[in-house]
Amino acid sequence: MDDYLKLPETFEEFSEARKNGFIRVKKIKEEGGLIAGVFCTYTPLEILDAAGLTAVGLCGMSNETIPAAESELPKNLCPLIKSSYGFALSDKCPYTYFSDIIIGETTCDGKKKMYELLGEIKDTYIIQLPQGQDRAYSAELWTKELRRLIRTLEEKFGVEITDEKLRSAVCLRNDERKAKTELMELSRLQPPPLRGLDLYKVLEGSGFVFDIAASAEAMQSTKRKALEKYEAGDRPVSKNAKRILVTGCPIGGVLEKTVGTIESSGGVVVCFENCGGVKATRELADAEADDIVQEISRRYLNIGCAIMTPNQNRVNLIRSLVDEYHIDGVVEILLQACHPYTVEAHTIRRLSSEIGMPYLGIETDYSNTDTGQLSTRIEAFMEML
Ligand code: BJ8
Numbered sequence: 001m002d003d004y005l006k007l008p009e010t011f012e013e014f015s016e017a018r019k020n021g022f023i024r025v026k027k028i029k030e031e032g033g034l035i036a037g038v039f040c041t042y043t044p045l046e047i048l049d050a051a052g053l054t055a056v057g058l059c060g061m062s063n064e065t066i067p068a069a070e071s072e073l074p075k076n077l078c079p080l081i082k083s084s085y086g087f088a089l090s091d092k093c094p095y096t097y098f099s100d101i102i103i104g105e106t107t108c109d110g111k112k113k114m115y116e117l118l119g120e121i122k123d124t125y126i127i128q129l130p131q132g133q134d135r136a137y138s139a140e141l142w143t144k145e146l147r148r149l150i151r152t153l154e155e156k157f158g159v160e161i162t163d164e165k166l167r168s169a170v171c172l173r174n175d176e177r178k179a180k181t182e183l184m185e186l187s188r189l190q191p192p193p194l195r196g197l198d199l200y201k202v203l204e205g206s207g208f209v210f211d212i213a214a215s216a217e218a219m220q221s222t223k224r225k226a227l228e229k230y231e232a233g234d235r236p237v238s239k240n241a242k243r244i245l246v247t248g249c250p251i252g253g254v255l256e257k258t259v260g261t262i263e264s265s266g267g268v269v270v271c272f273e274n275c276g277g278v279k280a281t282r283e284l285a286d287a288e289a290d291d292i293v294q295e296i297s298r299r300y301l302n303i304g305c306a307i308m309t310p311n312q313n314r315v316n317l318i319r320s321l322v323d324e325y326h327i328d329g330v331v332e333i334l335l336q337a338c339h340p341y342t343v344e345a346h347t348i349r350r351l352s353s354e355i356g357m358p359y360l361g362i363e364t365d366y367s368n369t370d371t372g373q374l375s376t377r378i379e380a381f382m383e384m385l
Helices: 011-030 045-050 063-069 079-089 094-098 109-118 136-157 163-188 196-206 212-231 252-263 292-301 312-324 339-354 371-384
Strands: 034-038 053-057 101-105 124-127 242-248 267-272 329-335 359-364
Touching: 011 034, 011 053, 011 094, 011 196, 034 045, 034 094, 045 053, 045 136, 045 163, 053 094, 063 079, 079 109, 079 252, 101 109, 101 136, 109 124, 124 136, 136 292, 163 196, 163 212, 163 267, 163 292, 196 212, 196 252, 196 267, 242 252, 242 312, 242 339, 252 267, 252 329, 252 359, 252 371, 312 339, 329 339, 329 371, 339 359, 359 371
Parallel strands: 034 053, 034 101, 101 124, 242 267, 242 329, 329 359
Antiparallel strands: none
């Protein structure tokens, strides 16, 4: 088997998956496959799977393309949006380049307006996501939106998305989510057998393996190996390390200066609540449900992102995770100009104080200009714990 097609087996190999994924995507295209670029945890992946599309995450995580984006977008906009758009505009992202369709959702205002512009560069389909999970008609509307997406994909790509295909996609995605959850739950051990940075790289890298069953298998074997080493006495994390829960915006673009600094200052991230972590994997769909589209819709609409109002699901989730993972402190990572999360930070700060958890909010962007200042604040927080 070609090297780039083999499954990742170590943390390092998972972190290479994003880079190597490009070659895999090229191969999929050469073999006549179709690619769907996606941005958000609300994207109903099972529908794309059932349509025979390979889903690939397009969220920009680099500062490099932000100047290009700022020629059209306001400077005072979340770096994730600018970076993502900059990649499309400057044609620097092979995943965007190879995408046959881009799927976006009406989440935050910045993203949804960016998608309109993105639609001028690439074929972009926007799903209308309702933002009040507590209204019965939100579930109905979201299910209708998913049915509309199904019809659109069927017409556009000449495929048939049957219930049977959807049910088997649900089973595969469930298996992958369970494998992720089991891997993350290793960090409930005290001390954890994994550093947060390594764990995050596996979670992120799994999105670029593209074969869902293979991705689940690779995560299970990574978990087995980590546990074997741990049981043999190999402890990569000190038992005195302070156990941190990370919440807030997606952190792919600020990983080193946030998680890296926490872990070089006497802490260890044992739980990622945000997208890429527990929030995206906790809930499963029932493959046997009578109406499978409605069930997929239910599963996704429950995600507790700050674009929802009210967003009680996020508060409930953080409350449980603090107990489950024996947390010593909560660090919320906020991307500059992200209104949903920077405003909701007040609620999370208040929740932390209610449950007696020290809380640190960090507002940052993709540049390196605040690295020193962040280190000082994170080190002071770690010392205080
Ligand atoms: S489910 S977190 S991936 S919307 S950070 S672009 S909210 S201004 S990324 Fe997100 Fe889906 Fe929610 Fe997850 Fe806007 Fe905020 Fe930027 Fe954000």
